[in-house]
Amino acid sequence: MAWHHGLTPGTPAYQIASETNNRVRVVAGPGTGKSFAMKRRVARLLEEGVAPSRILPVTFTRVAAEDLHRELVGMDVPGCDELEGTTLHRLCLRRLSRQAVLAATGRHARPLNQFEVEPMIADLMRNGRGKRVVRKLQAAYEAAWARLQQEEPGHAVVAEDAAFQAELLAWLRFHEAMLIGEVVPLFFDFLSANPAANERSEYSHILVDEYQDLNKAEQGVIRLLSTTADVCIVGDDDQSIYSFKHAHPDGIREWINDNPDAADIGLEGCRRCPTRVVEMARSLIAHNGNRPERRQLDPMPANGVGDVRIIQYGTLDAEVGGVSQLVSQFVADGVPPGDILVLAQSKAVGTPIFEAIAGAGVAVRSEYTEAELNSLDAQRAFALLKLLDDRGDRVALRWLVGVDSDTWNAAGYRRVRERCEATGDTPWAVLEQLRDGILTLRYTDNIVQAFRDLCAELDTLETVSDLNTLIDGLFPDGQAETREIRTLSLQVLEGNPDINRTDFVAELLTAVTQPEIPTNVDYVRIMSLHKSKGLSAPVTIVCGCVEGLLPRRPEDGMAVQQVAEYIEEQRRLFYVGITRVKAVPGEGKSGTLILTYAQRMPYGDARRAGIQPARQDYGDAVLLASRFINELGPQAPEPVRG
DNA sequence: GATCACTTGTTCCCG
DNA sequence: ACAAGTGATC
Numbered sequence: 001m002a003w004h005h006g007l008t009p010g011t012p013a014y015q016i017a018s019e020t021n022n023r024v025r026v027v028a029g030p031g032t033g034k035s036f037a038m039k040r041r042v043a044r045l046l047e048e049g050v051a052p053s054r055i056l057p058v059t060f061t062r063v064a065a066e067d068l069h070r071e072l073v074g075m076d077v078p079g080c081d082e083l084e085g086t087t088l089h090r091l092c093l094r095r096l097s098r099q100a101v102l103a104a105t106g107r108h109a110r111p112l113n114q115f116e117v118e119p120m121i122a123d124l125m126r127n128g129r130g131k132r133v134v135r136k137l138q139a140a141y142e143a144a145w146a147r148l149q150q151e152e153p154g155h156a157v158v159a160e161d162a163a164f165q166a167e168l169l170a171w172l173r174f175h176e177a178m179l180i181g182e183v184v185p186l187f188f189d190f191l192s193a194n195p196a197a198n199e200r201s202e203y204s205h206i207l208v209d210e211y212q213d214l215n216k217a218e219q220g221v222i223r224l225l226s227t228t229a230d231v232c233i234v235g236d237d238d239q240s241i242y243s244f245k246h247a248h249p250d251g252i253r254e255w256i257n258d259n260p261d262a263a264d265i266g267l268e269g270c271r272r273c274p275t276r277v278v279e280m281a282r283s284l285i286a287h288n289g290n291r292p293e294r295r296q297l298d299p300m301p302a303n304g305v306g307d308v309r310i311i312q313y314g315t316l317d318a319e320v321g322g323v324s325q326l327v328s329q330f331v332a333d334g335v336p337p338g339d340i341l342v343l344a345q346s347k348a349v350g351t352p353i354f355e356a357i358a359g360a361g362v363a364v365r366s367e368y369t370e371a372e373l374n375s376l377d378a379q380r381a382f383a384l385l386k387l388l389d390d391r392g393d394r395v396a397l398r399w400l401v402g403v404d405s406d407t408w409n410a411a412g413y414r415r416v417r418e419r420c421e422a423t424g425d426t427p428w429a430v431l432e433q434l435r436d437g438i439l440t441l442r443y444t445d446n447i448v449q450a451f452r453d454l455c456a457e458l459d460t461l462e463t464v465s466d467l468n469t470l471i472d473g474l475f476p477d478g479q480a481e482t483r484e485i486r487t488l489s490l491q492v493l494e495g496n497p498d499i500n501r502t503d504f505v506a507e508l509l510t511a512v513t514q515p516e517i518p519t520n521v522d523y524v525r526i527m528s529l530h531k532s533k534g535l536s537a538p539v540t541i542v543c544g545c546v547e548g549l550l551p552r553r554p555e556d557g558m559a560v561q562q563v564a565e566y567i568e569e570q571r572r573l574f575y576v577g578i579t580r581v582k583a584v585p586g587e588g589k590s591g592t593l594i595l596t597y598a599q600r601m602p603y604g605d606a607r608r609a610g611i612q613p614a615r616q617d618y619g620d621a622v623l624l625a626s627r628f629i630n631e632l633g634p635q636a637p638e639p640v641r642g
Numbered sequence: 643g644a645t646c647a648c649t650t651g652t653t654c655c656c657g
Numbered sequence: 658a659c660a661a662g663t664g665a666t667c
Binding site: 245406407443530607 | 644645646647648653654655656657
């Protein structure tokens with residue numbers, strides 16, 4: 001199929017696909033077909049004979065990368081199988097693993113999992129620093145990198161912070177690892193310091209989707225990769241919701257100032273949503289004051305008006321029951337469960353709704369239920385697997401010799417590490433010497449005992465040769481804590497039965513750390529508004545639309561300006577949420593959007609969910625309807641009592 | 643003197 | 658879940 005199949009010349013979508021300006025920006029609202037047009041642009045490049053290895057399509061998630069690939073395969077585009085569609089994080093990690101890059105940076109491309117950070121924190125809790133302080137300092141270190149503050153003139157580091165950073169860096173170097181937040185910035189630094197590196201000119205065409213969610217470091221990598229490449233960025237500042245990873249809507253807004261000769265293309269027609277939802281979304285987003293003037297999102301009359309309801313319940317319990325009942329009714333009326341998306345901004349709302357829907361016998365999955373590696377047993381098994389594969393994995397070793405101690409055996413480990421640094425031995429070697437009595441160090445009894453147990457476990461696992469048995473040993477059938485990771489392991493194995501152990505560990509790691517939210521499912525999905533990005537569903541229910549949750553309460557101590565920006569981002573989040581609803585008139589799906597909220601909930605639950613209730617009544621917090629409900633404009637239906 | 647395991651008072655979770 | 662304080666142990 002040709003790249004322009006179904007595209008009309010002269011339309012913006014056609015222009016996006018065909019534009020030959022070496023800089024293209026597309027800013028367009030939800031459901032306007034940005035990603036679709038970008039896919040067609042990739043198809044055109046491939047059909048024109050650009051080598052797949054010279055094209056870099058950057059997507060926000062792995063699922064989006066697979067979507068792109070599927071689309072190109074479906075169009076039978078030449079060379080689409082060699083196309084390396086990827087997320088920026090994965091690209092940087094792969095590049096950092098290259099031998100030459102490794103030599104230049106002196107850092108190992110071994111990112112720390114969330115749970116592997118724990119012993120690092122314990123090791124850094126010295127010199128009067130508690131756990132909270134260490135976490136805060138670590139966050140500040142990663143934030144500075146993400147914002148490329150080292151590039152900002154006049155940026156100074158406080159002495160205590162500098163001391164901490166030196167210790168942190170020493171820990172990471174000793175353990176041959178890096179923080180997840182360092183991956184992109186380190187690659188940026190490499191590119192920046194090595195203008196002659198091959199990595200700078202590897203691509204002739206770079207295409208970036210969801211550009212508004214890139215932070216400074218990520219934008220910097222794109223910039224440095226694009227000196228000799230054509231660049232096409234696609235996004236929507238109104239959907240910028242990732243300030244917690246330091247992305248800012250100004251990134252895509254100001255890109256045009258740095259690239260004044262770029263082609264700047266917009267798409268206005270919202271092909272996804274029913275017209276009433278489009279009107280409401282327009283009204284809502286117009287309340288953002290810091291928003292530059294731009295063309296509005298246009299409703300497409302062919303989509304129909306849609307079914308929109310706003311329901312207030314007396315209590316959270318009633319809201320939970322009401323939503324569960326609505327879902328059951330939809331399913332009974334023949335709506336496929338996979339067509340229903342429930343969005344909730346808090347676990348306190350999402351989890352009871354999940355339980356109620358599951359209790360009603362409807363297939364449902366919650367993104368709030370614990371992830372694969374949340375249980376200690378799963379973490380332990382995972383660390384063992386890593387160490388089994390590579391005895392030189394210092395992070396896994398550090399984790400395993402500390403996990404059974406409240407203090408992570410930090411004191412004993414410090415003696416071990418000091419010894420390593422004095423002699424040049426590896427931690428494994430020093431622990432072996434201690435175990436065999438060749439060496440004695442004070443305060444290492446606990447850690448050596450842990451090491452002894454660990455060796456015994458590894459020896460047992462080492463006798464197992466096939467992966468199925470290994471999985472049974474690590475994640476036993478029927479053990480609740482490791483059920484998720486067992487399922488995932490078996491999936492990995494099923495997809496690739498002849499895989500070797502090293503590749504299996506790598507695949508499992510990817511599956512665990514970058515979980516996918518599949519697009520085609522046969523169950524009701526419950527998730528946060530953030531996770532719903534990139535998804536759409538004929539029935540979308542946004543729950544818990546109350547002040548304190550949506551918008552979430554700004555943190556204490558925020559300046560007036562910061563609060564204003566925070567509320568604007570929360571508004572964008574709601575905007576993203578309500579525009580998930582999809583009308584498919586051809587299939588008789590008109591598109592249903594339901595917004596719900598409760599008048600009261602138990603005071604303690606409210607506090608835990610982050611709400612600071614204005615009023616309290618007999619142990620209940622009195623909740624206020626989200627301010628955003630009133631901002632949906634005259635097209636919004638009257639809220640009704642549930 | 644440093645470290646560990648155990649207690650008893652504050653604080654804070656989100657993506 | 659964390660900080661801070663206690664006596665017992667290395």
